[in-house]
Amino acid sequence: MSLALVTFWRASDYRLGVDVQRFTGEPSCLPFTLFVMHMQADRPPQRGDFVVATMPDSGLPLGARPGARILKRIAGVPGDQIRIEGTELYINGLHRDRLWLAKSLPGKQPGDFDLDLTLADGQYFLLGSTQESFDSRYWGPIHREAIRGYAHPLF
Template sequence: MFSVTLQSVWKNIYRQKRPWKRHIFLLFLVGAVSAPISYYLLHRFAIGIDPQNNQCLPPYRIYLVDKYDKVPVKGKPFAFESEYIRPYGKGIKMIDGVAGDTITVTPEETTVNGFMVGEGLELTRESGHTKEELTRTGVIPEGRIWLMGRTKISFDSRYWGTIPESQILGRAYPIW
């Protein structure tokens, strides 16, 4: 019959322990490999979260921001910083216009090169402007971009105009 005592179990466990020097070597090896990889990933990527009740790019709320990808691409979401976005100073919007594009903003719609990219001016009062002040047509200058949300109540370039490309933080990839 097989008999197990606490003392026999303890002896088996004690015999299977590795020397402490091997543990230190493995710990150093894991740290040496994971530290540069972690640094690279944390330096290159960031997580962007849209805390608003009314999202400007539904249905997504969480984004992975690639801080090394800053070349503006029309129709793609990008993270940016701007003094117009309060209280956070950072936002994620779609780039709908780049240098050379013709922008037309009216109370009914916003167009880029004749294609509608937004409707209305729902936040006119909150922006501190009148619809007449916001109605305009122009060409986006070199080094600037036009950013838009995908809802009528998105606070975007309709209200504050273009921003410099230097304020792009990186391309945003929707996660959830």
């Protein structure tokens, strides 16, 4: 019975995920500890979805690992206006957050991340759930092809 369950789980498109940052003493970027990942991006992403994506190359000069998987919430969808001025982030003209990490990234200043763009078809702007999250505020939007699946919080 248990062998059948393990075989089914491994052959399926579902994975169990744990936010390990909670156990290392680092700030967690997610509002939950345990989640199920559905590793099929079989529907269009929507604002508010938690997605599993591949880190874009634009994050690599800032210390990200090539091909690293990230889990973030979609904050901007195609057609949204994204503006970053200094340390302030605006989405569709509404203040959403600050760039809390801008001063601590090696060789970077807050103005280095200034941005004013409308997300094109297939572009998404991702945010973590905490101010310390390393997300689209620092490496820009991701493309639809980078989204590998969706995450569903358990607790």
